[in-house]
Amino acid sequence: MFEKLTRVTDVKHExxxxxxxxxxxxxxxGERFFLEIKENARFIGTQCVKCNVTYVPPRxxxxxxxxxxxxxxxDVGKRGVVxxxxxxxxxxxxxxxxxxxxxxxxxxxxxxxxxxxxEVDPKDVKIGMVVEPAFKDKVERIGSITDIKYFKPAS
Amino acid sequence: xxxxxxIGVGWAGSKSCTPDLSxxxxxxxxxxxxxxxxxxxxxxDVDAFISADxxxxxxxxxxxxxxxDQLGAVLKPTxxxxxxxxxxxxxxxMMIRSNLFEVVVVExxxxxxxxxxxxxxxxxxxxxxxxxxxxxxxxxxxxLEMRRYLYETGVSEEQCAQVVVKNKRNAIFNPNAAYPAELxxxxxxxxxxxxxxxxxxxxxxxxxxxxxxxxxSGDVARRLTDVxxxxxxxxxxxxxxxxxxxxxxxxxxxxxxxxxxxxMAGITNPRRxxxxxxxxxxFSYKELQHVEALxxxxxxxxxxxxxxxxxxxxxxxxxxxxxxxxxxxNLLEACGLSRALEVVLQLRGQAQGRQVxxxxxxVAQTWRGIPTTSGAVVVLSTEG
Ligand SMILES: [Zn+2]
Numbered sequence: 001m002f003e004k005l006t007r008v009t010d011v012k013h014e015x016x017x018x019x020x021x022x023x024x025x026x027x028x029x030g031e032r033f034f035l036e037i038k039e040n041a042r043f044i045g046t047q048c049v050k051c052n053v054t055y056v057p058p059r060x061x062x063x064x065x066x067x068x069x070x071x072x073x074x075d076v077g078k079r080g081v082v083x084x085x086x087x088x089x090x091x092x093x094x095x096x097x098x099x100x101x102x103x104x105x106x107x108x109x110x111x112x113x114x115x116x117x118x119e120v121d122p123k124d125v126k127i128g129m130v131v132e133p134a135f136k137d138k139v140e141r142i143g144s145i146t147d148i149k150y151f152k153p154a155s
Numbered sequence: 156x157x158x159x160x161x162i163g164v165g166w167a168g169s170k171s172c173t174p175d176l177s178x179x180x181x182x183x184x185x186x187x188x189x190x191x192x193x194x195x196x197x198x199x200d201v202d203a204f205i206s207a208d209x210x211x212x213x214x215x216x217x218x219x220x221x222x223x224d225q226l227g228a229v230l231k232p233t234x235x236x237x238x239x240x241x242x243x244x245x246x247x248x249m250m251i252r253s254n255l256f257e258v259v260v261v262e263x264x265x266x267x268x269x270x271x272x273x274x275x276x277x278x279x280x281x282x283x284x285x286x287x288x289x290x291x292x293x294x295x296x297x298x299l300e301m302r303r304y305l306y307e308t309g310v311s312e313e314q315c316a317q318v319v320v321k322n323k324r325n326a327i328f329n330p331n332a333a334y335p336a337e338l339x340x341x342x343x344x345x346x347x348x349x350x351x352x353x354x355x356x357x358x359x360x361x362x363x364x365x366x367x368x369x370x371x372s373g374d375v376a377r378r379l380t381d382v383x384x385x386x387x388x389x390x391x392x393x394x395x396x397x398x399x400x401x402x403x404x405x406x407x408x409x410x411x412x413x414x415x416x417x418x419m420a421g422i423t424n425p426r427r428x429x430x431x432x433x434x435x436x437x438f439s440y441k442e443l444q445h446v447e448a449l450x451x452x453x454x455x456x457x458x459x460x461x462x463x464x465x466x467x468x469x470x471x472x473x474x475x476x477x478x479x480x481x482x483x484x485n486l487l488e489a490c491g492l493s494r495a496l497e498v499v500l501q502l503r504g505q506a507q508g509r510q511v512x513x514x515x516x517x518v519a520q521t522w523r524g525i526p527t528t529s530g531a532v533v534v535l536s537t538e539g
Binding site: 007008010011063084086088090094103105113114127144146 | 172174175214216268271274275278283284285286288289290291292293294295296297298299300301302303306347348349350351352353395397398399400403
């Protein structure tokens with residue numbers, strides 16, 4: 001039908017998009033987790049005594065045994081351990097980043113958080129490294145995962 | 156026990172892009188081939204149809220309304236599932252086993268070049284409260300998985316690179332592959348890091364195509380074809396969606412799915428009883444991780460077996476003779492049917508230049524990609 005097409009835009013097509021906006025409810029557990037970050041710059045989790053598991057971020061149910069654990073809050077401190085990490089060199093548009101981003105899964109209690117790591121040369125990041133959060137100033141915190149600017153090597 | 160067989164397969168693509176065809180036209184091409192292969196008329200002989208896709212890939216809300224016409228399924232029992240094509244195949248298997256349907260058609264396709272915001276859709280699949288607000292290209296999650304997998308198993312970056320070399324080379328012998336290439340391990344290792352330790356050449360590129368399969372009960376299968384490929388076992392599982400609760404180094408979802416499928420198929424020693432494996436390799440390390448999860452070797456052993464040549468077409472346990480996602484292309488939700496298609500062709504002895512000798516039992520495995528832990532496994536055999 002078509003010969004030697006080298007650009008997909010050479011054929012008949014329609015461009016379509018959809019503007020959809022959602023409001024995602026953090027829930028009972030998320031509300032308290034983010035309130036602690038906002039007000040006290042610290043992390044809390046919930047604990048299932050039966051499974052001996054502490055969830056960070058917290059849940060009101062244990063996904064292992066399905067028990068309700070909404071009243072089992074525990075302070076899990078601020079520090080975490082780099083469980084795994086990756087240096088991203090491209091952004092979500094596929095463009096090369098001027099400054100690569102170090103992503104990590106930071107183990108906290110039996111759970112943990114996905115976040116960025118900074119204030120360290122990417123080459124020096126290691127699995128097992130102890131890190132702590134760099135929070136935004138209290139006035140800037142809104143109760144969001146972005147209240148944490150990044151994690152950095154623990155002092 | 157009611158038996159179920161694949162009696163017809165048809166496909167269009169895989170190509171890096173098909174600018175001239177709509178997705179309906181690609182599916183129509185694959186369907187016509189599948190019905191001819193199975194010797195069925197869709198409007199007369201087929202009892203029900205299932206398609207598998209994800210609305211965001213399709214670019215339509217409530218995509219199931221767009222399923223019937225290109226399959227010859229208008230006003231027939233038809234549904235659409237949000238999942239991989241292998242999930243649709245498993246659904247067809249269950250419908251026939253239930254004895255309510257004798258002939259069921261499954262379909263899945265990819266029109267990836269129509270998607271102008273691929274990374275955005277994947278980003279939108281991450282947790283909207285704990286992960287998505289941080290931004291970034293979500294494939295960093297693959298980098299995180301790969302780092303932990305290498306750390307826990309001792310598999311090396313060189314061995315992961317060799318997966319790319321093997322699969323793109325296998326694709327040279329597959330006329331339906333979009334990304335064949337003759338590469339060296341050095342070529343892969345020298346490609347730039349994208350999400351370390353993951354390198355650019357270790358990420359499968361999206362491709363376009365459609366795959367249709369016709370499944371039938373044992374009686375119908377024996378009547379219509381001399382080469383039925385029997386579905387002997389099926390399994391599927393999803394791990395927790397929460398990044399804080401999943402296993403970063405292991406594909407537990409495939410271990411569970413494989414155990415389910417093997418139990419059904421009576422497979423007690425997969426390494427010995429399975430002759431060809433098509434596994435998900437959307438990223439290089441996933442092939443090795445998935446081979447281990449399928450119990451085709453012990454944990455941490457896949458890298459060495461690959462280096463020893465075991466996974467090549469003429470090796471002890473050929474893995475991805477089709478070229479996998481790296482060679483055929485990442486067909487989005489059609490990846491699982493792409494894996495199953497190759498196993499069918501191998502078991503029928505129709506794999507031409509990449510034919511595995513004496514392949515009688517094969518396994519097809521899929522994974523829905525980042526950020527999911529959704530997997531499925533199907534065991535196929537020349538014997539019912
Ligand atoms: Zn529990």
